Amino acid sequence: MTRFTKGHGTENDFVLVPDPDGTIELTPAQVQRLADRRAGIGGDGVIRVMPTRHATEDLVRAQAGEAEWFMDYRNADGSVAEMCGNGTRVFASYLVREGLARGERFDIATRAGVKHVRIVPEGFAVDLGPWRYGDEQGARRDGFDIMVRPRHGKPVPALTLDLGNPHAVVMLPEAIELENLDLTAPPEVQPEQPHGINVEFVRAVGPSHIAMRVHERGVGETRSCGTGAAAAALATRFWSGEEDLKPWRVDVPGGTLTVTPLPGNRVELAGPAELVADGEFAL
Structure with missing residues (x-):
């Protein structure tokens, strides 16, 4: 049996799996099962809590001197992700x-670098760290750099930003x-993004x-997205002309x-985080 904790940040919910020895290997199928809202625990993502020194990725393990614990984040479909804004608070x-x-x-x-946390x-x-426009030159020239078509809608212009995830x-x-x-279905994005993209x-x-x-x-669709909220605020600030x-x-x-927004093209996200349940689950 594997221990778990269920938590959420503004109802963006996660299953946390403690792995103090760095020995649990979560397969995509296991992540999908944990995140399943009918046959599993249910969540928008799964987070393995493990010592940074045990990470198998060199980029992550190099952060061990600064951050003792690594947030190994997986999307509900089992895919590995760089990080998650609401997930960092949980x-x-x-x-x-x-x-x-x-x-x-x-x-x-995180896979997107060290994140600095403070209790408020x-x-x-x-502190979500540095961010950047996907195509700043194109954005400042046209006000957008990509087109998005919602389901049953017409294409509308959008601005891309990278906050460690797209x-x-x-x-x-x-x-x-x-x-x-x-x-209920992914919006269509042009040009198509080979690794997918979050759309706000x-x-x-x-x-x-x-x-x-x-x-x-x-x-x-999720009830909240932390890096998405930051991207949305930064994009709206850009369009307002008052950066x-x-x-x-x-x-x-x-x-x-x-x-x-913080100096040096960094951005901070603040909000609640609640842990709502603990238990054991058979992987």
Whole structure:
């Protein structure tokens, strides 16, 4: 039997599997079973909690001097992912509860580099690290660099950003209501992205305040996406023409997140994280 903990961040939910000895090998089929909402535990992703020194990937193991614990993240379809914004807060909450992280600030190793975490009143704030536009030259010339077609809709322009994982952000035209989008299938993206891409659909609510829905690669629509919220806020800031460091409120179906641009093209994500269940599961 394998131990697990179930947690969520703004209802973006995960199954955490502790692996203190670095001996558990999660296959895609096992991840799919764990994430299955009818035959398994259920979640948008699966996170193996393991010492960074035991990581098999050189890029991750090199982070061991800075971050003791590695967030080995898998999408619900079993595919390996670089990291997950909401998942980092749930991972941080688990480390704190288990006494594996000490103090108000600590670091987490991911495939997208070390993430710096601090405890805040609403839960945890995570420095997601450096980000960049997918095609900054094209974006500044045209305002977008890719086209996205929602299911049963027409193609609309989008802006791509890389936050350790890839995102395409769409500011919806007035004729399309956010709540009416059909996200039961992946939006069509042109040019096609060989490794997939997360797609965020955004509606402006007020100054530095947006609402968002997201279709995540390898998962489908989720109640929240942390890096997606950051990408959506950064894209909207870009389109506003005021690229300052004011915090942004991002409303997602599962709650509210705060995105704060940082100097040096970094960005911080803050929000709640809850651990809701513990148990054992037969892999």
